[in-house]
Amino acid sequence: MRDSFSDRHPLVNFLFFAAAVTFSMFVMQPVCLGLSLVCASAYAVYLNGSAVRRTLRWLIPTAVLITLVNPLFNHRGETILTYFPWGNPLTLESMLYGFASALLICAVALWFSCVNRVMTSDKLVFLFGRVAPSLSLVLSMALRFVPRFSEQLRQVKQAQACFLPRGKQHVIQRLQTGLHIFGIMVSWSLENAIDTSDSMKSRGYGLKGRTSYARYSFHGRDAVILAAILTESAALAGMLWSGMLRYRWFPSLRGELIGAPSAVFYVLYAALLLTPLLINIGEAIEWKRLRSSI
Amino acid sequence: MIDFVKKYKFVFLAAIVVIAALVFAFISGGKSEPPANQSVPTTSAISKIPMTTAEPQPTQATTTAATAAPSAQPTTVHASSKPVASTAPPSQTATQPPTESHAPVTTASAPTSKPQPTAPQTKPAAHHCTVSVTCETALSRRDTLSEDVAAVIPDDGSILKPVTMTYREGQSVFDVLQEACRANGVHLEFTDTPIYRSAYIEGIGNLYEFDCGAGSGWMYRVNGWFPNYGCSRYTVQDGDVIEWLYTCDLGNDIGGKNDYHESD
Numbered sequence: 001m002r003d004s005f006s007d008r009h010p011l012v013n014f015l016f017f018a019a020a021v022t023f024s025m026f027v028m029q030p031v032c033l034g035l036s037l038v039c040a041s042a043y044a045v046y047l048n049g050s051a052v053r054r055t056l057r058w059l060i061p062t063a064v065l066i067t068l069v070n071p072l073f074n075h076r077g078e079t080i081l082t083y084f085p086w087g088n089p090l091t092l093e094s095m096l097y098g099f100a101s102a103l104l105i106c107a108v109a110l111w112f113s114c115v116n117r118v119m120t121s122d123k124l125v126f127l128f129g130r131v132a133p134s135l136s137l138v139l140s141m142a143l144r145f146v147p148r149f150s151e152q153l154r155q156v157k158q159a160q161a162c163f164l165p166r167g168k169q170h171v172i173q174r175l176q177t178g179l180h181i182f183g184i185m186v187s188w189s190l191e192n193a194i195d196t197s198d199s200m201k202s203r204g205y206g207l208k209g210r211t212s213y214a215r216y217s218f219h220g221r222d223a224v225i226l227a228a229i230l231t232e233s234a235a236l237a238g239m240l241w242s243g244m245l246r247y248r249w250f251p252s253l254r255g256e257l258i259g260a261p262s263a264v265f266y267v268l269y270a271a272l273l274l275t276p277l278l279i280n281i282g283e284a285i286e287w288k289r290l291r292s293s294i
Numbered sequence: 295m296i297d298f299v300k301k302y303k304f305v306f307l308a309a310i311v312v313i314a315a316l317v318f319a320f321i322s323g324g325k326s327e328p329p330a331n332q333s334v335p336t337t338s339a340i341s342k343i344p345m346t347t348a349e350p351q352p353t354q355a356t357t358t359a360a361t362a363a364p365s366a367q368p369t370t371v372h373a374s375s376k377p378v379a380s381t382a383p384p385s386q387t388a389t390q391p392p393t394e395s396h397a398p399v400t401t402a403s404a405p406t407s408k409p410q411p412t413a414p415q416t417k418p419a420a421h422h423c424t425v426s427v428t429c430e431t432a433l434s435r436r437d438t439l440s441e442d443v444a445a446v447i448p449d450d451g452s453i454l455k456p457v458t459m460t461y462r463e464g465q466s467v468f469d470v471l472q473e474a475c476r477a478n479g480v481h482l483e484f485t486d487t488p489i490y491r492s493a494y495i496e497g498i499g500n501l502y503e504f505d506c507g508a509g510s511g512w513m514y515r516v517n518g519w520f521p522n523y524g525c526s527r528y529t530v531q532d533g534d535v536i537e538w539l540y541t542c543d544l545g546n547d548i549g550g551k552n553d554y555h556e557s558d
Contacts (some may be wrong), residue, residue, distance in 0.1 A: 075483040078500055088483055248442055251500035
């Protein structure tokens with residue numbers, strides 16, 4: 001599916017994700033966690049379709065692990081369910097807190113899966129190429145590295161398979177081959193990085209006065225969206241600062257979940273997190289209207 | 295490489311066996327039996343850790359033990375407990391516990407580190423002590439604390455009212471506290487490595503160390519004296535009054551000033 005949010009100016013994309021990830025990480029309140037998780041998964045499904053399943057394959061076990069591990073190390077809370085064999089209590093609050101932090105990690109991971117799709121490396125270089133040339137180059141190289149590495153690994157494995165005798169190998173032999181391939185990969189990636197940086201240097205990347213072509217331009221629509229994101233973020237940050245969204249997990253769960261001021265926060269938060277989907281829906285409606293008017 | 299492994303097969307095997315033995319020793323060593331606990335006060339007394347426990351009837355204990363075993367054989371470990379300074383003021387016991395006076399007593403009983411099976415029968419089985427947990431220092435500072443911490447502190451500053459606990463021979467203050475907390479549904483968190491007997495109380499009743507500043511935490515007092523060693527190293531004696539107190543200033547505000555801090 002075509003994502004209109006990706007067509008907006010990179011600054012808009014970047015600021016949206018910065019705000020979404022920051023608020024998701026720091027607002028540990030049940031309703032806000034749920035909102036963030038729902039919005040993140042909706043956008044991730046919209047962007048990646050059924051490929052989200054691959055992310056979920058490792059995300060769900062991680063979440064379960066966090067939920068189970070937290071009570072082992074965290075014994076705060078006033079509702080004691082039972083005692084561990086080594087004497088410390090297992091509390092309800094620590095389990096709930098573990099579950100909440102698992103949800104938080106899921107939400108942030110899903111947001112980052114969206115970041116990977118939307119913030120392509122050319123956008124990163126466009127945004128930060130001037131301010132921090134080497135940092136943005138390293139960042140874009142690092143983002144490109146993992147898919148390129150796995151592709152190269154596949155090729156090297158195939159080539160190595162030609163050399164080796166057929167049949168089942170001894171564990172130690174397989175270990176040797178693995179080490180060999182690993183060595184090849186390490187030298188390949190180092191050489192590749194040097195090649196890239198040499199190539200960029202010879203083109204005068206990061207030099208003063210060098211201009212670069214950018215296919216992004218800042219439209220009026222971008223300004224409107226940017227203003228919306230900034231005002232919403234400022235309002236949310238202000239409300240958080242005033243402490244009315246405070247939620248206490250230990251020793252007992254306490255905090256105002258329902259109420260006029262928190263409802264305002266929820267609406268603003270949902271509006272901020274749904275920005276990309278709302279843009280897409282708006283575009284779809286516009287497109288339908290234009291088509292029917294022909 | 296395969297040859298290498300084959301050649302040193304037995305070396306690898308031996309290493310694995312040694313590691314397995316160490317792991318087994320570590321795990322099983324954690325469960326120290328009460329009689330093993332008994333032996334430590336004598337050894338620790340030799341290494342000059344003060345062990346001023348207040349025995350209610352020390353003379354009676356020694357006499358009954360003596361009648362049970364009239365031979366020259368030294369008797370129970372209870373005989374080693376200091377018969378002096380049972381009602382001494384706390385400041386006095388805290389400042390000058392490792393005096394020379396009870397050193398001979400401990401050395402006399404040192405050879406019998408093994409528990410004697412006759413000992414429990416000669417003594418009447420009346421093992422009681424009192425445990426209480428209070429946080430009055432935190433209560434007096436309640437207004438300066440954060441909302442979450444203040445919510446934990448009870449209004450009368452008492453997390454566990456004095457309760458009389460029955461303990462088994464050789465149990466430490468830590469064991470008794472744990473049992474008292476469980477019996478009364480009071481929250482307790484600690485870190486403990488049983489083989490080192492290094493129990494440390496992190497929080498009682500959800501009031502934790504560092505909740506009232508960098509110098510705050512839990513300390514224990516037995517019969518008015520703050521032992522300067524861990525609570526799992528103090529073997530409870532009959533009639534002990536154990537108090538767990540919350541300090542906000544490294545013990546200075548509850549009278550448990552530590553000698554180690556005085557020096558620096």
